[in-house]
Amino acid sequence: DTTVKQNPRYKLARVGKPVNLICSQTMNHDTMYWYQKKPNQAPKLLLFYYDKILNREADTFEKFQSSRPNNSFCSLYIGSAGLEYSAMYLCASSGGAGAEQFFGPGTRLTVL
Template structure:
């Protein structure tokens, strides 16, 4: 089973409100990733976990938080959503020794109004 699940699939949020997105995988992968994808643009890595170690990209460091309560779950948290956060958020996972081989979930489409 190479399934990565994401919930919800669609999320509507108000400007200034928090948003929490959930991802899960059952492949026992030790690495999990979050990407942001806007229309007609490439997926952009936001952050990733090696086991319990969080790595955030420099240009999105303060905009996104994440937690990984166990190996299977990972969340993406936006403390105060802005219009610019409207995008597709993709979760992926991989083995630590095969980080190039990432399995993606179907994504959560976030619309901020």
């Protein structure tokens, strides 16, 4: 089973409110990723976990938080949503450096 699951599939949030997105995988992958995808743009890596170590991209460092309570689950947290956060959020997992990445179906976040 190479399934990565994401919940919810669609999320509506108000400006200034928090948002929490969930991802899970059952492949026992050591690495999990979060990407942001906006129309007509390539997916943008926000952060990734290697095991329990969180790596956040420099330009999104303060905007997104994440937790990984166990190997299977990873969350993406936005403390105060802004209009610019409206996007598709994609979770992926892989079995290590340079390994194939498997993507979930995404969560479409709309901030109003």
